[in-house]
Amino acid sequence: MKNYTTKLASLLSLLLVVSITLTSNSVNAQKKKNKKSKTEQTAKPVPKKDKKKTIADLTKSSKEIDGLFKIYQDTLTGSVNMLITKEQLDKEYIHFSQVANGATDFGVFRGAYGGSTVFKISKYFNKIEFTKQNTSFYFDPESALSKSADANNTEGVMASLKVEASDDKKGLYLIKADDLFLKETFTQIKPSKRPGTPPTAFSLGNLDKNKTKINAIRNYPENTDLAIEYVYSKSSTLNGGSNAISDGRNVSIKIFHSLIEMPDNDYEPRFDDPRVGYFLTQVDDKTSTETANYRDLVHRWNLIKKNPEAELSEPVEPITWWMENSTPVEWRETIKEGVLRWNIAFEKAGFKNAMVVKMQPDDADWDAGDIRYNVLRWTSSPNPPFGGYGPSFVNPRTGEIMGADIMLEYVHFTNRLTIDKMYNEASDNIAYNSYNNEKYNCIAGELMQESSFFGKTVISAFGDSKLELDKMLYDNMMRLIMHEVGHTLGLNHNMKGSQLFSPEELATPELIEGKALSTSVMEYPSINVTVDRSKQGIYYDNSVGPYDKWAIEFGYKPFKSDQERESLLSKSTQPELVFGNDADDMRSTGKGIDPRVNIYDHSNDPITFALDRITLSKNTLKTIKNTFTEDGKSYQELKNAYLILTNQIGGSGTIISKYIGGVYVDRAMVGQEGATQPYTPVSLEDQKRAMKGLEDHIFAPNAFDAPNELYNFIASQRRGFGFFGGPEDPKIHGRILNFQKRVLAQLLHRNTLQRISDSELYGNEYSLTSFMTDLNKSIFSTDISGNVNSFRQNLQVEYTNMLINMLTGKSSSSYTHTAKSMALYNLKSIRTMSSNSGNISSKAHKQHLRILIDNALKEIK
Numbered sequence: 001m002k003n004y005t006t007k008l009a010s011l012l013s014l015l016l017v018v019s020i021t022l023t024s025n026s027v028n029a030q031k032k033k034n035k036k037s038k039t040e041q042t043a044k045p046v047p048k049k050d051k052k053k054t055i056a057d058l059t060k061s062s063k064e065i066d067g068l069f070k071i072y073q074d075t076l077t078g079s080v081n082m083l084i085t086k087e088q089l090d091k092e093y094i095h096f097s098q099v100a101n102g103a104t105d106f107g108v109f110r111g112a113y114g115g116s117t118v119f120k121i122s123k124y125f126n127k128i129e130f131t132k133q134n135t136s137f138y139f140d141p142e143s144a145l146s147k148s149a150d151a152n153n154t155e156g157v158m159a160s161l162k163v164e165a166s167d168d169k170k171g172l173y174l175i176k177a178d179d180l181f182l183k184e185t186f187t188q189i190k191p192s193k194r195p196g197t198p199p200t201a202f203s204l205g206n207l208d209k210n211k212t213k214i215n216a217i218r219n220y221p222e223n224t225d226l227a228i229e230y231v232y233s234k235s236s237t238l239n240g241g242s243n244a245i246s247d248g249r250n251v252s253i254k255i256f257h258s259l260i261e262m263p264d265n266d267y268e269p270r271f272d273d274p275r276v277g278y279f280l281t282q283v284d285d286k287t288s289t290e291t292a293n294y295r296d297l298v299h300r301w302n303l304i305k306k307n308p309e310a311e312l313s314e315p316v317e318p319i320t321w322w323m324e325n326s327t328p329v330e331w332r333e334t335i336k337e338g339v340l341r342w343n344i345a346f347e348k349a350g351f352k353n354a355m356v357v358k359m360q361p362d363d364a365d366w367d368a369g370d371i372r373y374n375v376l377r378w379t380s381s382p383n384p385p386f387g388g389y390g391p392s393f394v395n396p397r398t399g400e401i402m403g404a405d406i407m408l409e410y411v412h413f414t415n416r417l418t419i420d421k422m423y424n425e426a427s428d429n430i431a432y433n434s435y436n437n438e439k440y441n442c443i444a445g446e447l448m449q450e451s452s453f454f455g456k457t458v459i460s461a462f463g464d465s466k467l468e469l470d471k472m473l474y475d476n477m478m479r480l481i482m483h484e485v486g487h488t489l490g491l492n493h494n495m496k497g498s499q500l501f502s503p504e505e506l507a508t509p510e511l512i513e514g515k516a517l518s519t520s521v522m523e524y525p526s527i528n529v530t531v532d533r534s535k536q537g538i539y540y541d542n543s544v545g546p547y548d549k550w551a552i553e554f555g556y557k558p559f560k561s562d563q564e565r566e567s568l569l570s571k572s573t574q575p576e577l578v579f580g581n582d583a584d585d586m587r588s589t590g591k592g593i594d595p596r597v598n599i600y601d602h603s604n605d606p607i608t609f610a611l612d613r614i615t616l617s618k619n620t621l622k623t624i625k626n627t628f629t630e631d632g633k634s635y636q637e638l639k640n641a642y643l644i645l646t647n648q649i650g651g652s653g654t655i656i657s658k659y660i661g662g663v664y665v666d667r668a669m670v671g672q673e674g675a676t677q678p679y680t681p682v683s684l685e686d687q688k689r690a691m692k693g694l695e696d697h698i699f700a701p702n703a704f705d706a707p708n709e710l711y712n713f714i715a716s717q718r719r720g721f722g723f724f725g726g727p728e729d730p731k732i733h734g735r736i737l738n739f740q741k742r743v744l745a746q747l748l749h750r751n752t753l754q755r756i757s758d759s760e761l762y763g764n765e766y767s768l769t770s771f772m773t774d775l776n777k778s779i780f781s782t783d784i785s786g787n788v789n790s791f792r793q794n795l796q797v798e799y800t801n802m803l804i805n806m807l808t809g810k811s812s813s814s815y816t817h818t819a820k821s822m823a824l825y826n827l828k829s830i831r832t833m834s835s836n837s838g839n840i841s842s843k844a845h846k847q848h849l850r851i852l853i854d855n856a857l858k859e860i861k
Contacts (some may be wrong), residue, residue, distance in 0.1 A: 017144045046285030055083070055146070055174045067219025068261055071177070071226075078214060079178050081164065084121060084128055086171025092120050092133060092262045094402075095186045096393050100227055100369050102255035104383040105157035105202045105241040106191050108253055111377060111407035113391040114187050118262075119158065119818030126163050128175050130185070132156040135396040136283060138295050143287040154716045159185050181228050181257060184210045189230050189253055202241040204251055205234025215254065223260045223371060230255060231430055244382040256369045261400070265302060267400045272296040275572035275580045276554050277492045277522070279392075281399050287289040297399030299392065303351055308558070313348060319489075320354045326378040328410070331477060332359070335376060338481030342489065345544050345552040354487075354556075371403045374488070376481075380410035387736045388412070388445035390484030401533055412449050412480065442493070444483045444524055447600060448540075451527035452476050453644045455539060458616065461623045461641075462533050467560040472527075479540035486548065490555055495587075495597045496580035497547055499604045503612060506530070506603055509537030516545035517602075519576045524599035526609070531616045546576040573666075584665065586658045589742065590749035591656050594665040595658035595682065600651055607659060607690055610652035614697050617648040618716045621706045625713065634717035639730075642714045646704060650739030653698035657746045659690040660771065661756040661764075681764035688766065688774075695778035701792050704736045737794045747775060748802050750811070753819040772822040780833055784846075787838040791847045796830075800849055803827050804856040829852050 059081060062072035070083040096116040109427040134153045139146040161175040179185060190204050211231035218225040231251045240248030272280050272294070281297040288295075292740045305313035321339050324331060338359045346354035360368075360375070360501040368375040371393075377844035392404035455472045458464075497520035499664070505511055507530045521541050530536045550571065564835050571577055580597035587599045595606070603609040628638040668675035697703055714730050716722075746752060756768045779799050783792055806815050806823040815823075832855045834846040 047395045053165055053311060055167055055172060058165050058174060065217050065219045067224050068222060069219075069224045069259060071217055071219060072174075072218060073214070079176070080181070080214060080217070082177035082180070084173045084175065085175075085662055088121055088712075089123050090120065092118050092397075094258075094260040094262060094395060095119055096258045096260060096402075098189050098256050098369065098393075098405075100256050100790045102253050103244045103251070105245055106204055106251075107385075108189075108191060109381070109385045110379055111389060111391075111405055113393055113405075116256075116260075116393045116396055116402075117187075118396050119186075123163075123173065124160070126773055127160050128163060128173055129161075129182070130159045133157055135281070138283050138285045138287075140285075142286040145287050149286075179215065182209065182228050182230075183207070184230075189255060190232060200239055202237075202239045202245070202248065204232035204253075205237075205249065206232060210251075211250070214767055217772040218370065220372070222261055222667075223257075223258050225369075225371065226257045227369065228255050228257060229253075237371045241385055252531065256371075258371050260371075261399065262397070263395055263402070266304070267302045267395075267398055269398045269400075270298045270299050270300060270555065273554070273569055275569055275579060275669075276551050277494055277579050278490045278551070278555060279487075279492050281394065281396055298555055298735070299394050299399050299401055301401045303346075303349075305350065305558065310465075312347060312352050313350065314352050315354055318354055320356045320358060320374060321485075322358050322360045322373050322375045324375050324377045325362050325364070327376065328378070334474060334477050335481050338478045339376070339485050341478075341482055341544055341627075342485055342548075345549040348549045348553045349556040350558065351556065365633040369407065374404045376406045376408065378408050378410060384409040384411040388480050388484045389442060389486035392488045392490070401488075401490060406481075406484045406488060407433060408484075409445065412445055412477075414491065433632050442484075442487065447474055447479055447524050448527075450644075450647070453640070454617075454648055455527050455529055457624070457641045457644050458529050458533075458620055461620045461627045464533065464536075468536070475538055475540040475542065476527075478542060478691060479521060482541065482544060486522050486544075489552065491522050491548070491551055493524070493581050493585075494520040494522040494547055494551075494579050495524065495582065495585040495599055496578045496594070497521075497545060498525040498598075498602045498606070499578065499596055500545065500576060501603055503603045503605055503609050506537070506609075507532065512537045514538070514542050514543040516543045516548075519545045519578065520547040520551075521545055524550065526600045526613065528602065529613075529616065531612050547579065550577050550580065551579075554670060570672055573668050573672060573676075579667075580665070584661075590751040592658075593663045593679075593755060595655075595662035596664065598655060598658060601655045607656055607686065607693060610655045611693055611697065613652045614649050617645045618651075618705075621645050621710070625707065625710055627652065629713070635713050635715045636717040639714040639716060640707070642710065646735065646739075649697070650702060650742070653694060653739060653743045654746065656690045656693045656698075657743045660687050660747060660766070661752040661759070662687075663755065663759055663764075672759075677758075679762060681759040681762065682766075684765035687771075690773050691771070691778065696773075698740060699795060700773050701783055701789050704739070704791070723848070729805050733790060733794055736791055737798060739797050741798055744799055744802055748806065750814045750816075750819070754816050759815060768818060768822060774828055776826045776829055780830060782832045784830075785835065785837055786842070788842045788845055790841075792839070796845070797848065797852070800827070800830060800852055803830075804852065808856060827856065 017210060032340050055295070059072040062074045062081065065073065066072040069088075072081040072083070074080070091227055094116050095118075097114035098109055099110055099112040099114070100688065102112070118135055120131050120133055122129050122131065132155060134155055137149070137153065139149040159180055161177075161179065163173045164176060165174045166172060184207065190207065193203070208231045211233065213228055213229050213231075215229050216227040218227075218609065231250060232253070233250050235249065237248040241251075245251060272278060279299040281299070283295040283297060285293045285295045301319050302317075303319070304316045306316055307313040323335060327335065339355055339357050343355050345351060346352075366373060368377045388409070389407040390404070394401050394402045452472065455476075456469060459469050497518040500519045501512065501517060504518065506528050512528075515538075517538065518541055521544050525540075527539050527540065528537070550568070554568055556564075559568075572579070578596075580594060584592050584594060584596060584597045585599060586592035586595055592598075598606070601609065621642070623639060624641040628641045629635065630637075659682050664680045664682065666676045666678055666680070711730065711732060716728060753768065756764065756766070756771060760767055779792075779796055783789070784796075788796065803823040803826055806812060807820055807827075812820070831850060834849045836843055836846065837844070
């Protein structure tokens, strides 16, 4: 029993020890586990080292396009990366853009140039920045002031893009370039709304980034070119645009962008002179003490003689033109001839064969948008913005022309007549290039087309041969090409150039054959159509003029000294070298002061030429009913002829009106041989002659007479529902009044009346009193005491209202007191003359005049 008890006690003791040991081990194990768990919870994980992506990694699925700026285009998405090298940092480049395709609805048309700007590429930490530079100012580097050249001049950071990958050893930086080209980064593409644009006018939507894309990339050692299609979308549109717009909610504008290496050549900038007319890059010299502190850069090509010592040498590189393969075959030889006519002018500057013309092959691997080629291009647009357009682009730092194109519209050779324009008051109808946010002032092609319509009408009306018509069209094309090429050489307009020959000389065929009819083909002269058809010579210039040769000599001759340059410029007082451009011309009402600086005039006696044109137009009107009606055809051609001829009469009146109150301008320098005083009023004789011409041919009761039987037939050809815009009957009275209003607007413009008074102080003998009295008589004296026909009633009421507006209208404060006094005097004279006489219509008209004047006089009191 004892042994059993002892064994049991030993067993229990052993079990207790085992239990304690197991418990202890379990607690210790749990403690270790808890301790490990806590360690594991608080321990920081070792990060996995990511491999830094290289340029090769980011471009492995892209097509490499080498050139000035290496481009990588993703073969799946089309997005682009651009490679910037260390050597390209802090250097200047040129950006140039032009329209590959657009529509005239929003003023962005094929071939429109967007200008050229200078930009610089720089690195800012991990970003690459593109900054537009200011090229408007010059600081002499020798002047201490040059140290503050950047004061208060801003530069534009166009883009700041993250460096996606780099190779520091090779100095390479990769950036995503989509934002450079798929946004309006380098230049504004979508046109801004012009002031006064109605809310219902056609407008573009917002830039759609999902639809905008890169159409092509062309890369060369000296330039990188991209063709971008910008798509502007909106959900709905009130005005869907013309039939040139497929879908007004989604409109594409295609633009060529060129990034160009800044030329490093021996080009020598040439500075402007006010006596000759070149396009300019305007630069202010901020370290000059001169009154006119300009260093304006003339735009010209970098022509260098192969043989500098030779008086006449071929250039190292000629100006090469390519005729686009879209050029009508029948005009190719004439166009080539027109371009090469400029070689005559370059010979005066010492260059032989400066201009070269080649034909673009049908299998050419380049198109006209390639800036390496200067191209004569052709389009036949739904709504042609011009007949011809000759832009060029330059290096803004130097003025060097780097490329040019000429756009020509096939409408120039068709019978497509803009009826609305011809039916309304004659206007400048300047093409508006919204893309470049400016008016493009060259309407030479449009005016020459209008001239050609007149020429065709006269030739047909008088039964001249088809050979005569072909001759006129040849002369027309030749002159248009010479004009537009002149622009691409740097020349701007010379609206004073039509003064070369007298009216009698222009009607002497043997004298003018093969010559320039104007001093410059940069003028807008009227077509030379003679009243006596047996004396018809050439219709337009057949050669560049004496001014053109002189101007090219100024721009391109390698002068050996400043004295040689000044000696050439001193010839500006010679009659055949006179110059006046768009800034001086009088085409717009109240603008300009020199009536010789005008468009659509001709000869050194424009008043006589305009009167002859009126006579010819009136004579032709008598014949057109039989000439322009043909069995089986509509009366549209007859209507066109009526519009063209009356347009010539009205336009001639506008030209004549500019001589009243006109002042001739001479921009010769002080002491220059042959110089006259800067301002010389038009002679009393010519002003009175102009007034008489207006009285007889614009204001007279029978001024715009046409055979009464004609009015029944001047009908438009119906097309679909084309008459929804208004009733189709001819608005004859409104048309005539519009021509008369334009003349009155010039004569009674505040600038004209102010100038008449002021110029009395320096030689004007046609006083304001005499002029205003003559004007009143010309509009009333013939018929106010008897019957007044409906045309004169319109004219008299319009004139009376203009006088009243001088006294009580919104712009009355801008008229001088002397002008308002004469307006009041004339109104009272009209009131006295308007007696209760004549037929019922005339009595009602005169009563109308009296009430208008009485009410105005009450308001004045």
